[in-house]
Amino acid sequence: IAGITQAPTSQILAAGRRMTLRCTQDMRHNAMYWYRQDLGLGLRLIHYSNTAGTTGKGEVPDGYSVSRANTDDFPLTLASAVPSQTSVYFCASSAGAGFYNEQFFGPGTRLTVL
Amino acid sequence: AQSVAQPEDQVNVAEGNPLTVKCTYSVSGNPYLFWYVQYPNRGLQFLLKYITGDNLVKGSYGFEAEFNKSQTSFHLKKPSALVSDSALYFCAVRFLTNDMRFGAGTRLTVKP
Numbered sequence: 001i002a003g004i005t006q007a008p009t010s011q012i013l014a015a016g017r018r019m020t021l022r023c024t025q026d027m028r029h030n031a032m033y034w035y036r037q038d039l040g041l042g043l044r045l046i047h048y049s050n051t052a053g054t055t056g057k058g059e060v061p062d063g064y065s066v067s068r069a070n071t072d073d074f075p076l077t078l079a080s081a082v083p084s085q086t087s088v089y090f091c092a093s094s095a096g097a098g099f100y101n102e103q104f105f106g107p108g109t110r111l112t113v114l
Numbered sequence: 115a116q117s118v119a120q121p122e123d124q125v126n127v128a129e130g131n132p133l134t135v136k137c138t139y140s141v142s143g144n145p146y147l148f149w150y151v152q153y154p155n156r157g158l159q160f161l162l163k164y165i166t167g168d169n170l171v172k173g174s175y176g177f178e179a180e181f182n183k184s185q186t187s188f189h190l191k192k193p194s195a196l197v198s199d200s201a202l203y204f205c206a207v208r209f210l211t212n213d214m215r216f217g218a219g220t221r222l223t224v225k226p
Contacts, residue, residue: 004157033214042204042216043158058213090157099146099208100165105157 004106012112021076023091031097032074036087050097081113116141118207120217127195135190135220137205146208147188195224
């Protein structure tokens with residue numbers, strides 16, 4: 001079944017540790033996104049990639065980095081995790097970066113930083 | 115500022131009754147508006163979008179939304195609610211290529 005997979009499903013992490021959240025899509029979508037979801041705040045964009053080889057900053061990029069070496073994969077790295085990064089992280093993709101493209105979401109990764 | 119607001123945290127309706135989930139937006143230029151639904155422990159699923167054209171947009175699972183430019187609203191509606199419609203609903207507006215702004219979400223509960 002085509003779609004987006006994320007790993008791990010959940011993770012408890014000690015503050016200061018490095019963590020990479022994985023995201024893979026098999027829809028050959030050009031654009032990919034990382035969001036965090038926090039209660040009462042909806043989803044906020046962390047980083048995006050319009051196409052392989054390019055990335056950009058979203059609304060809340062501090063403390064996170066991304067790479068886009070190929071079309072399918074878009075990992076999100078927390079270089080040194082802090083408790084405020086406790087959240088549910090969603091990866092998404094869209095066929096293109098145009099205004100009219102809806103986004104498809106993965107199942108999410110629940111991250112707890114202690 | 116470009117933003118979207120969902121004024122109700124919670125909406126409760128009885129099964130079979132019509133439902134409305136409200137959304138208002140603030141954006142310069144033409145708005146591109148979306149509705150998504152999130153079931154427990156799942157990612158968001160696309161329901162419908164307004165890009166241009168008819169103000170009434172029909173989407174998945176019998177949902178529709180009405181774009182009202184004068185009231186800057188994009189309310190989600192369904193004529194007859196089902197218990198299985200109970201979920202978290204998000205309105206979103208896209209005003210720059212890579213910036214989709216989401217509302218805080220409205221929890222819909224449909225009671226039998």
